[in-house]
Structures are given as structure tokens and as C-alpha cells.
Amino acid sequence: MSGPVTKVIDEFTFEDGSTFGAVPVAYQTWGQLNSAGDNCVVVCHALTGNTNVADWWGELFGPGRAFDTEKDFVICANVIGSPYGTLSPLTLDSRSGERFAASFPVPTIRDTVNLHRKLLDLLGVKRVRMCIGGSMGGMQVLEWAFHRDLVESLVPIAVGGRHSAWCIAWSESQRQAIFGDPHWNDGRYTDExxxxxxxxxxxxxxxxxxxxxxxxxxxxxxxxxxxxADAQFAMKGYLHYQGAKLVDRFDANCYVRLTESMDSHDVARGRGDYLEVLASITQPTLVVGIDSDILYPIAEQEELAAYLPNAELAVISAPHGHDSFLIERIELSERIAEWRRRVLE
Amino acid sequence: MSGPVTKVIDEFTFEDGSTFGAVPVAYQTWGQLNSAGDNCVVVCHALTGNTNVADWWGELFGPGRAFDTEKDFVICANVIGSPYGTLSPLTLDSRSGERFAASFPVPTIRDTVNLHRKLLDLLGVKRVRMCIGGSMGGMQVLEWAFHRDLVESLVPIAVGGRHSAWCIAWSESQRQAIFGDPHWNDGRYTDExxxxxxxxxxxxxxxxxxxxxxxxxxxxxxxxxxxxADAQFAMKGYLHYQGAKLVDRFDANCYVRLTESMDSHDVARGRGDYLEVLASITQPTLVVGIDSDILYPIAEQEELAAYLPNAELAVISAPHGHDSFLIERIELSERIAEWRRRVLE
Structure with a gap:
């Protein structure tokens, strides 16, 4: 494992036309890219996640596990809009010397994947053996499918082919909670x-x-x-603790833009009929769903598995809901490793 | 049907010891109380509901329906803490001439039922044929069970025997959204x-x-x-519309107190072991659940049906979630009417 590294891409244009120069992309890697450049595994992180896959998915690494760094070159790059090193509202605008903050555009999931493609090209990656990620990471996986010259297989987890009205509703109440804060000031708040x-x-x-x-x-x-009294129920104390913990490590403009980015997720946008677009994703695919996930319910993964022509569905039975993709790491690793051996090798 | 009426109870003491004089209780009735006073049906309303059952559950009224006002005397009283006429944060404190507002105590579900019992006594009700309600209404139904001298049967809908950690979490984020409003001022806000x-x-x-x-x-x-742009997705526009609509008809202190009241819901509080307390609810009971309810999932109604010795479970299959108890009115009425004919008559 190397620590986080940042490469700078000379220029990058968003789907909405916004153009940025000297675009930082932060990433981490494990294992070695082989001379053919064809042993890459791309891991895509979730909304408030980071590039340190060994930290949050450690059990997926090892001989016989999902990622075998004797063979795989594993990379995870930070998404556009996230506060951990890639271009985001926290990036300084060289023209003003100030952060982009609220002036930062809404990055689509496709934008992030397009930027990460430039990173892989720069690193000499010629083939991606597997793209894998859960939640917002799964959205990126599904967008990587359209880089057909590069990507050989897909593992989208706890996600659907387009962000549902249900998920948009959840995003929206979260954004409104931020917009309602008297310090929000249309995103032009101070560090203090x-x-x-x-x-x-x-x-x-x-x-x-x-x-x-x-x-x-x-x-x-x-x-x-x-x-x-305020913490009468332990449940309340836990929520307050989780709220405070995120505040210590995240930025509100980043959070707003990333939820908007997730709302933009729709593999069919600009590509035609939704089910036909799903049918055009022909790479071998392991769709992973969690039976207790209320946010991206199993119906969404069943849909992907039904319409992607080379997909199979793995259902993880766990009580923890959506977050099970970060909790049931041993089972997840076993399912993926077994599928890789059976389908990809 | 008569319009809303208010009776005044001379004195009422909450479980927490708070005592109020001249306590208003608003209610509506349909049909006539018979001379024996034994044909009452108590309908309990939900969090932001009101006493006009004919408005929100109209299809439940009629010959052969859940409520037959040729035979039943139907009553719905407004709960403590709700802004529609019963004692609440909006009530004027005669000592100060101001509203109770934030000084209003947390009413438990049991408090509301105890107050409504006084109303029924005042009206000459001797027997309640059926207590029925969904969500917060269902919590009241389960508390009415302990008025064993009065209540003959129960229909709790889309509810459990105690408020779950899951529901407390949902309540808490809603309260925090209110507390975060710069106009909140610890509940001492102005009408303006x-x-x-x-x-x-x-x-x-x-x-x-x-x-x-x-x-x-x-x-x-x-x-x-x-x-x-702000209403880019119709989903967002709908949520904003629903938010604005509630603001027009509800009060924030009332909302906070009612969610705290729901969090207090636990039939076993002060009564002993939870499952033994459920087993002590011996009235004939029709527990109604909705298969798409994420808030009070079917597991809660299965638990009630399993541990209440004279209960049966009716599952309404509908896509609308928790609110199905307000939407699937025809099916609900048919299930209740059939059960009344079969079990109670």
C-alpha cells in the first residue's frame, strides 16, 4: 500500500460545460500495475467515503479474497466534489485565491468517472479487470460500464441504474436541513x-x-x-454523535454537491431507453443487494440482474440495512472472490 | 354528524405530575349514544390528524362498513398537544395570558387516553365496543386496552406495542430540524x-x-x-409542497411535543415485562399491518398478533407504505366490518 497521492490533470470539462484547469485527483493504490497494464481493479467509494479502501474494506484484501494484491493492482480515486483531495468546493480558485465553495458546479457521476479515466490513462492502465463499489460507488461502477474499451467486469453493490424518486426525496430533506442552517448563507459561509x-x-x-x-x-x-434529558434515549445520543462526527470531517458544500451528483445518476441519460441501455451493459456483472436495504431496495438490484445480459445477483442477508456493504465484509469478499474464480478466470 | 365540540375538564394531571385546570377537549361524534351508553366506538387520530373522521376515513362509515352510525356512536377526540382544540402548547395559560408554548410538558399517550376517558365518562359512555386508530392512533388504542372496565375490542393499525429505536431516530431528526431553525428560540417564538x-x-x-x-x-x-432549478425533480416539488402545507396548519411546539409523546409509547412502562404486558391485553383484537410500511414494519404487528391472546392479524398489501391506513380505506373498512361481524356480534 502506498499513501494517498495526487495527480494533476491539465484540463477537465464537466458535462454541463464547466471547465477547470490543473485539476487535482487524489487516489491510493495497492499492488503493482503489471507491464501489460491489464491487472487493474477499480474501487469506487461512497458519499462520505475516502480512498483508503484498506481501512474501510480491509477484509476484502488478501490471497483468496476479493482483491489479491499479488495479482491485482487496486486503485481508488477520490470523486469530484468530495473534500478529500480531488477537485471540489474546497479547492482554491486560482483566479480569486478563494475556495470555489457554492460556485462549484454539480458534478455528475459520469463526470467523476470521466476524470478518473484520465487518471487511469495517465498511469498506463490498459485494462480494468473489475470495477466495484457500493451505493454512490455502485453508481460509478455502472458508469464505468460504458468505458467498454477498458472495463472487463462490474460489481455494483446496493444501487440501482438510476437514482429513484425515493432516494431523491431523502437527498432533498438532507439538503434542506443544510440550507435551513442560519450559517449556510447560500454556501458562502466562512471556515469559522x-x-x-x-x-x-x-x-x-x-x-x-x-x-x-x-x-x-x-x-x-x-x-x-x-x-x-436531551439524550434520554441512547438512540438519540447515537444520532447526535454521528452528526457531530461527520461535521468534524466533511464540508457542507461538498455534501450538497455530492447528493446532487447522486440525484443525477441515470445510466440512460442521453443514451436512450432505460431498459435498452441496461441491456447494452454486456460485461460480466455481479450485482450485490442487501435484503434489509430500505434506501436502494433489493428490487433495484433484481432489475439490474434481470436486464444486464451477463449479470447474476448475490443477495446478502443481513439486518444492518444499506450499510451492510461496509459491515458484512467477509461475506462480501467471499461472494466476490467466488464469482471472480468462476466467471472471470 | 355534529361539528367539533369542546368540553372542559375541571382538572387533569399528567403522568409527570403537571396539573392543569379547565382543560379543553375537542371532539366530534357521529350517530347517537344509546340509553345504555354501550354503543360507543372510539376513533383515535394520528400525529397531524384531527377529529373529523368523516373527512379522512369517510369510506369507513355506512351500513355494512366499519362504522354503522345506525348502531354505533362514533367519537374522535383531539389528543393532548395537538393544535386543534384540546389542551396544547397553543392553549392560553390563564396565569400569564400567554400560550403555554415551550413550557408545555410532554404528554404521554397514556395521558391523552386518561383525559379522553374523562370525556367519555362525562358523556355517559358505559361501554366502548371498539377502539380503533392507526399510527399514533394505534398507540392510543393499545393504551385504551388497559381501561378494561370500558373497552371491549381493539383495532390497532400500523403500530407496535412500544416506539422502536428506529422510530425514535426518525422523530429525533425531525425535532432537530425544528430546533435548528433560527426562529425556534427554544420554543419561545412569536406568531409572526x-x-x-x-x-x-x-x-x-x-x-x-x-x-x-x-x-x-x-x-x-x-x-x-x-x-x-430548485424544483428540477417533481419529487422535490412535492416534498416542498407538503412541507409548506403543514406549516399552514400546524404549530412547531405542538409537533415537537407530539413526537415526544409518540417516543414515550410503551405499553409496558410501569406495568412489568413487555411480553407479559402484551399477554394481559385480552380483548378481541384485530391487528392491522401494511406490508410496505417501513416505519412500523409488519414485524411489529406480527408481534402484537402473536402475544395478544385474542388477536388476529390482517395484512393490507399496498404500495403506499405507512400512509396506506389513510389511503386503502375500502379494504380497511371491509376487513374491520368482516371482523366485527365474525368476532364481536
């Missing part, structure tokens, strides 16, 4: 007074959608928490 | 500047939990709305 409360509320909403009735009840039930 | 934005956001979150992946996708999908 960011809209922390709004961002924390957005995270509380999101954290709940990521889990499930069963997981919260098993863990908290009606247990009473510490710290007085 | 209420925390409307926070209340609207709370409603957006709640409305989403009341529906489902399928219902929103069928109705909105990725359709583009009218009115420019």
Missing part, C-alpha cells in the same frame, strides 16, 4: 462559522436511512442514554 | 416568526417515511418538475 448544525441533521437523517428497523432495535431498543 | 422552515423540513422527512420506494417511484420517478 460553517453550517455545522444543518450538516449534522443531514447526517442524522442519512444515518437512519443507512440502517434498519432491526439493527437500531437490536442495538438500542428503548435503552436510556447518558447525559440527561 | 414561527420556525416554519424547520417545521417544513420535519414534514419532508416524515412524509418520506410515510410512503415507500414504490409509491414515490410510481408517482414521480425521475420526472422533471415545473418552476426552475
Amino acid at each position: 462559522s460553517p453550517p455545522s448544525l444543518g450538516l449534522a441533521i443531514a447526517r442524522m437523517i442519512a444515518m437512519t436511512t443507512y440502517r434498519s428497523f432491526t439493527s437500531f432495535n437490536q442495538r438500542f431498543g428503548r435503552a436510556v442514554g447518558e447525559g440527561g | 416568526s414561527p420556525p416554519s422552515l424547520g417545521l417544513a423540513i420535519a414534514r419532508m422527512i416524515a412524509m418520506t417515511t410515510y410512503r415507500s420506494f414504490t409509491s414515490f417511484n410510481q408517482r414521480f420517478g425521475r420526472a422533471v418538475g415545473e418552476g426552475g
